[in-house]
Structures are given as structure tokens and as C-alpha cells.
Amino acid sequence: MSYAVLKMIHVTSVIISYLLFSLRSMWMMQGSAVLQQRWVKITPHLVDTVLLVSAITLATRIQQDPIHDPWLSAKVAGLFVYIGLGMMALKFGRTRKTRISAWIGAQAVFLYIVLVALTKNPVLLF
Template structure:
């Protein structure tokens, strides 16, 4: 698979991942139990596996690796923060205010990841 094809696959999977997260978060905020929709339980895991596989393949093909490239290290750290905050946001026992705060925190992580990907700078080109 070519680098360009992998890059498009990665971008598409990333957009789908964020879209699915926002859908599940929005349904949870609205009081709907998205866990009763089978597709919303398994599709994010399949998509995130594709996303991670494409990311690893891109790193391998380009010779750019986390802890070697500062911007990739920043993306990995922000990804871990996104996973943690997203997991907290989707916990069923949360009240609406706490859920909304965790959802915003997770989406802030996504915004940072996108900005780092565009600028290839952990400081977003500001330093």
C-alpha cells in the first residue's frame, strides 16, 4: 500500500473515530443508552484498530517515530490523554455536567492532535 493511500486511510479513520466518539457522547448527554446499539459498541474498536495500524505503517514508511520526532511524541501523549478523557466522558454513571466537561476535554485533545499534525510542531508553530 502506498504512503498516500495509507495517509488517506489514516485521516479517514481518524475522522470516523472522532465522529463516532461525538455521536456516542451526544447520545449519552441526551440520555440515550448508546450501549444498546450493537454497532456503536464494536465499530469504534474496529475503526481504531485500522487507525492505529495505519499510523504505525505511516511511521514505518516515513522513518519518523515518536521519541525521535517531537511532534509525533506530542501526538502520542495527546492521544493517551484523549483516550483517558474519552473513557471518563462515556462512563454511564456520570451526571450531565461532568460528562460535558470530560467530552470537551477529550475534544480539546483531538483539536491539539489535529493542530500538531498540521504544523508538525508540538508548540503549534508558536515557539
């Protein structure tokens, strides 16, 4: 598979993953029962698996790794923070305020990850 196809798969899965997170967050804020539907619980995991596999494949293909490439380290660290905030926003936040605060934080971390990916610079100074 070519680099261009892998990158397209990766970017597409990033977009779908983000859209699913945003949709699930809106449903959470509305208290919607849709969150309990089977497809809502399974689909994000499938998309995120494609996202992770494509990310690892791309990093391997371009011979970069988080240990030697600071921008990739920043993306991986950001991903862990994003996942933690997402879990707090959608599942573990005890109050609505906590969930919304975590959701806002996740948005900021997602933006950081995207900017690092685009600039290859882990220290973004605006």
C-alpha cells in the same frame, strides 16, 4: 501500499473515529438507549484499530518515531489524554457535569492532535 493510500486510510479513520465519538457523546448526553446497541459498542474499536495500524505503518514508512520526533511524541501523548477523557466522557464520569467537562476537554485535545499533525510542531503558539 503507497504512502498516499496509507495516509488516506489514516485520515479517513480519524474522521470516522471522531464522528463516532461525537455521535456517542450526543447519545450519552441525551441518555439514549442506542448506546447499548451492539454495533455502537463494536464499531469504534474496529475503526480505532484501523486508525492505530495505519498510524504505526505511516510512522514506519516515513522513518519517524516518538522517541526522536517531538511532534510525534506530542501526538502520542495527546492520544493517551484524548482516550482518557473519552473514557471519562462516555463511561466512567459519575455525573453529567463530569462527563460533559471530559467531552469538552477531549474536543480540545483532539484539535491539538490534528494541529500538531498538520504543522509538525508540538508547541503551538497562536
